[in-house]
Amino acid sequence: MILISWNCQGLGTPCTVHTLGELLRSHHPSLVFLAETKCKKGRIDGIKRRSGLFGCYVESQGRSGGLALLWDKSTTVQLQTFGPHHINVMCIRKGSLKRGDSLVSTALLIRTIIRRFKEALTSTDLHDLGHEGSPFTWCNQYPEPDTIYERLDSACADPSWRARFPNAVVRHIPVTSSDHDALLIDLVNTPRLPRPKRRPFRFEAM
Template sequence: MSCIFWNCQGLGGPLTIHVIGDLLRRFNPSLVFLSETKATQVLIEKLKRRWNLFGLAVDKVGKSGGLAFFWKKKIHVDLISFSSHHIDVEVHSQHDNLIWRCTWFYGYPEHENKPKSWDLLRTLHNHRSFPWMIGGDFNEILSNSEKEGGLARLPYQIEAFREILDVCNLSDIGYEGYPFTWTNKREHPNTIRSRLDRACANYEWISIFPDAKALHLPFPGSDHIPIMVALQREPRVNKRKLCRPFRFEAMWIGRGECEDIIRQTWGENVTSEPMEDLIWKRNECRIALTKWMKYKLRLFGLN
């Protein structure tokens, strides 16, 4: 199973619809989320029939906004809630009777409205406790290393995003591909690039999908790039382990692979980095070690 999400900057043009159709044919995703559709319900209904998918949409506000969520007819999806900035669903896997939560998110782009984004995330977190993945355009970065060009983000702005992810027990699942997901498309030296789009998940979801990865798909014609989350779920899941907190095992100390993971995650010059960056790297290191541990257990048939 895979999911694709994209801030498509409007479904009005035939090129955008052609690109989405190409993504569907090429990657065959089970779930597709589009933000900034600027579309009417009539257009969404036409696209559902054209792509042979189920779907639902949140109307645009004026000439901007709009969300759309499509899914394959063989996937069972239950709607939990929606607004002009999110669509929250339960996904039921008929193959293994697994239920997990998927939230599609579009953060407020205006600086003065950022607290509304974080309040919405807090509300969503308090709603249900399933294994949870959330993806979309958060309109914020977690570090100035996720930005190129323009003025640096102020520390308090970055910290507010980090803090709400910690409150919600969410961690970025990482990515492969080009490091930035948005550009202002201006000529050098006025070019700005940022990683505004991402997928995050709680520990329970990562335990079920330890090999999940977000792939940044190349598409030079838009401000944002599409992102595909490939789940690559393990064939067996020990449900008793889903809620077990992360613990560093003493026996890992003697393993060279474990040391390499820690060095790669933390880097060589950790003492010169701001404290908030070091704190965030703790979560990245935890995810990397969790995935390594799951891989080792699979090799020996222990999970």
């Protein structure tokens, strides 16, 4: 089972929508969480129709915020709670998750509540799952020497979840349409197959 979490920084541009489509086609995720969608109901509904996915969402407030959670037909999602900064669901997938397993997606929290967020992680015994790939998930996209890289996005789980999915890995997926990388959470650590080489296009001789 593959999960993707991405701070997409707005779904209002064709480039971002195209990047989302590439993520869906390349990785076939069962569940996709999008933060900072910066859009209203109509845009999310359009993406759901084109991708063939189901979903729920929190509309943006003006030109900021907005969350979306999308899933495929093999996954059953029961919405628990939601708000401007979170969507909490119970996720059940045939042959994979047992009833009662919970997958919680949380948007990036603003700096004023980071301390509370850390306290919440401690009180709920949630731990960083680590990652593969680049050590950073965000870049300010300034030219050198003012370029700044940070790891602002991470996936967390409690010990019982980790025991159920001991082979789960988190991979950072670079994208060009946002200053945040996407997070891919693979619950079974599926081996990555090399991409087939594309044959170069050539005009045929007339």
